[in-house]
Amino acid sequence: MDDDDDTIPNQDEKQICNDSDGSSTSISTSTNNPTSDEFQLSTNCSSHSSDANILISSLSMVALNSNQSLASPLTRTVVNDGKPKSAVRNFLRKIFGSSSNSSRHLIAKSARVNSSNTNTGAYKLPITQGPIRLFVLRHGERLDRYYSSQWLRQAFDKDGNYCRFSPILPETLPTRASLDDFDLDPPLTYNGIKDAYHTGAGLKEKNVAIHYCYSSPALRCIQTAAKVLEGLELDNKLKIRIEPGLFECTGWYVDDRKSNVLTMPQFMTKTEVLENRYPIDKHYREQVNTIEISQLETELEFYERSHTVTSTILKMHENEFITQVEQGQLTLQDHVHILFIAHAPTLETCTRKLCGGKFRPSTLANVIRNVDFLTMTVIEKTDNNCDKWKFRRHSFYGDEF
Secondary structure (H helix, E strand, C coil): CCCCCCCCCCCCECCCCECCCCCECCCCCECCCCCCCCCCECCCCCCCCCCCCHHHHCCCCECCCCCCCCCCCCCCCCCCCCCCCHHHHHHHHHHHCCCHHHCCCCCCCCCCECCCCCCCCCECCCCCCCCEEEEEEECCCECHHHHCCCHHHHHECCCCCECCCCCCCCCCCCCCCCHHHHCCCCCECHHHHHHHHHHHHHHHHCCCCCCEEEECCCHHHHHHHHHHHHHCCCCCCCCEEECHHHCCCHHHHECCCCCCCECCCCCCCHHHHHHCCCCECCCCCCCCCCCHHHCCCCHHHHHHHHHHHHHHHHHHHHHHHHHHHHCCCCCCCCCEEEEEEECCCHHHHCCCCCCCCCCCHHHHHHHCCCCCCCCEEEEEECCCCCCCCEECCCCCCHHHC
16 A cells, blocks of 8 residues: 555544644544634645646645644745736735734743753753744655556566656656566656646745755655755755655555565665766765665554654754854744655654644544645744644635635
8 A cells, every 4th residue: 555545545524633732733624614623634736737826736735723823924025927826826925924914923831952062951042033844745646646557568668768658657767776666666747747846946936945855765755856956946955865764654565465564665776866866965864774664564653653753853953953053153033944755644644743643543544545746734833942843824725726
């Protein structure tokens, strides 16, 4: 089973889970009640949308309870393509905030953060005006959504030359050790590649800076990351950090014919990725290696792995931020934006516990069922001394898409 499997059972409404202090933190969908105060996940995203509309469809967000405080807005920017689109502007303005008067800063209890650079043994930052944000993005449209593994038989001749027999296929494919590796590790479609680029371009038009980019080792995620960075015009400035710990649940790769036998994808090696000119950080030391994720795991263990990897990476960048503030390289008004590009369940498993929710392994398949390609969720915290993160902004409905 993969994160894009259309056979995941349906669930019309996901229940919200409250943490100990009563605040709601959940990915949930309630398609029949657009006025619901619960979190709602907007996934009205089409991989076949036109270039003019892709910015709307690729910026779907996980919502924030309407009774909770709103996050501080990102820097505003004016998008001027010669053809004003009021609906587009209004939608993006609601996502990222239109002015300081239309949003309120989150005020959280302060907690001490250890710092090795202080004599007192502890360093306490005041509430920052520039939040630390984590953007979690699902990869673009995958090729086997249309052809399953049958496309491999048609896409290559007897000499192994690529034959693009349909406009759905990408114009080129990366070279790899074995063509059979594309079976469990498929590439993006032509539209998937194009839409990933426009997702990055949409973020750039909103002046959303990305400072660190992490990707699952799956080819579809690496390709998405490369195109998002290209759209952001960061492809020559920011390297992709391949993190195996962001891969989806390995328990979904059990061979149906042999109980508890995994049929894991054969990921491209770093050498292969570099040879195909994907801009990766070859010096990055992953939190979990490919051998460790090649073990059978349950959905609960998948939640735990995702949370541990995410927490470790975020804490690393928080400590770096504190050090840079102490050294005068950054100010308290600066911000840190971290981008994860992975799979549908990543939006849930990497954020849920950080935002105060409880793991829900028994319903994970239903929770992620409607997470479309290039769906994004954003969590943030404006106070570097607090531990709890918040989902950003409200859901949107109807014509705003």
